Amino acid sequence: MNRFAIPLALFAALVLVFAVALKRAPEKQFVRSALIGKPAAEFTLPDLMNPGGTVDSRSFKGKWVLLNVWGTWCYECRAENPQLLAIRQAGRVAVVGLNYKDEDEAARQWLKELGNPFDAVAVDKEGRVAIDYGVYGAPETFLINPQGIIVHKVVSVITPDLWQTQLLPMIEGRAK
Amino acid sequence: MRRTGIALLLAIFALPLLAIDAAPPLADPVQQQRYQALIHELRCLKCQGETVADTQAMFGEDIRRQVREMVQSGKSDPEVRDYLVDRYGEIILLRPRWTAGNAWLWLAPAVFLLGGAWVGWRILRQRRGLLATDTSEVDEVRRP
Numbered sequence: 001m002n003r004f005a006i007p008l009a010l011f012a013a014l015v016l017v018f019a020v021a022l023k024r025a026p027e028k029q030f031v032r033s034a035l036i037g038k039p040a041a042e043f044t045l046p047d048l049m050n051p052g053g054t055v056d057s058r059s060f061k062g063k064w065v066l067l068n069v070w071g072t073w074c075y076e077c078r079a080e081n082p083q084l085l086a087i088r089q090a091g092r093v094a095v096v097g098l099n100y101k102d103e104d105e106a107a108r109q110w111l112k113e114l115g116n117p118f119d120a121v122a123v124d125k126e127g128r129v130a131i132d133y134g135v136y137g138a139p140e141t142f143l144i145n146p147q148g149i150i151v152h153k154v155v156s157v158i159t160p161d162l163w164q165t166q167l168l169p170m171i172e173g174r175a176k
Numbered sequence: 177m178r179r180t181g182i183a184l185l186l187a188i189f190a191l192p193l194l195a196i197d198a199a200p201p202l203a204d205p206v207q208q209q210r211y212q213a214l215i216h217e218l219r220c221l222k223c224q225g226e227t228v229a230d231t232q233a234m235f236g237e238d239i240r241r242q243v244r245e246m247v248q249s250g251k252s253d254p255e256v257r258d259y260l261v262d263r264y265g266e267i268i269l270l271r272p273r274w275t276a277g278n279a280w281l282w283l284a285p286a287v288f289l290l291g292g293a294w295v296g297w298r299i300l301r302q303r304r305g306l307l308a309t310d311t312s313e314v315d316e317v318r319r320p
Contacts, residue, residue: 034265101234127238134263136221136235 033134033153040067040144041132048099048107048121055096055122064093064171065144068118068158069130071102072110074138080157084117087163092171093143097121100130100138143167196232197240202248211247214256215240219270227270 040057047053068084070077088095097118099107104123111121124130133142134153143152151170154162197215202208218228222235229240239260246256260268272278 034261034263126241127234128242131238131242131263134265136264 033150035134035142035150036153038150039148040065040142040150041129043122043124043129043132045098045122045124045129048097048104048123049111049116049118051104055120057096057122060094060096060144061148062146064146065142066093066095066167067098067133067142067144068095069098069100069133069135069138069140071100071138072106073102074100076157077139078114080139081114081117083158083160083163085115086160087158088117088119092168094119098129098133098135099123100135101125101127143170196230196236199240199244202244207247210253211244214243214247214253217270218243218260219268221264221268 042057044054044056047055066084066087068080070080084095087093095118097120099121101124107121107123111118122129127135133140137155139157141154141158142150143154145151152167154167156162158167202211212229215229216227218239220226220228220231220233220236220239222233223231226233226236228236228243230236242260243256246259251259257269257273261273266272266278272281274282
């Protein structure tokens with residue numbers, strides 16, 4: 001009995017460590033954003049829908065903002081579009097697009113075809129603003145509160161379920 | 177024969193065309209060396225198993241450009257690392273830094289090695305004790 005006590009205790013400790021780590025790991029999200037709880041980076045970028053104009057991140061201060069990183073080269077963004085349209089319609093947040101490393105003409109065509117869920121679309125052709133947001137792919141979506149703090153990051157398609165159970169409760173202040 | 181040789185030689189000289197990092201080297205060799213060292217110790221978050229230096233992903237392209245520009249504008253290595261860690265988190269560094277939260281990563285191998293050595297030493301000592309004192313089993317076998 002005694003011989004096995006120490007290995008057994010060590011094994012139990014290991015199981016406990018793994019259990020806690022698994023429990024704490026955000027769902028399907030390998031990289032937790034380092035930016036949660038920090039101020040969202042300010043940017044002024046060309047306006048996709050209004051050539052010659054610019055989109056200024058400061059103009060959304062005071063509102064909840066859903067910043068969605070997308071591109072026409074991103075298949076999952078196509079699947080995400082209907083949900084973004086529904087969110088825009090619900091009117092709880094300003095939906096801002098960051099068109100990431102894309103072609104303007106293709107992007108406009110894409111929005112015309114699928115429907116434009118965005119209050120504004122900023123063009124980040126070189127992906128420089130994306131680096132400020134710790135973006136490494138698309139789609140990625142940031143939830144930014146009226147004070148301009150990043151509250152949450154989604155590294156996948158926003159599903160109706162994810163909107164209902166994660167994002168909406170944060171906006172309504174119901175989240176734990 | 178000779179023509180095959182020339183063709184082969186040309187093919188070899190064309191190999192750099194396959195290089196992932198297509199940007200020309202930095203003018204300052206010291207900076208170029210620092211740039212190379214930095215991108216080899218950054219993780220491609222899009223592909224996880226590759227370094228930023230080795231990846232063809234767009235992410236790698238952008239991070240290489242960022243690092244190149246920062247090195248060129250006179251930023252130090254720690255400044256470049258801090259800049260990226262602020263945005264992407266510690267995970268972007270393939271070699272974890274010495275911080276309070278990371279210390280266990282560095283210390284764990286030594287702890288396990290010492291623990292293993294201690295267990296091994298105890299087993300050896302126990303066995304040596306057995307040989308010297310316990311002859312009962314041997315006597316048992318010898319008995320006809």
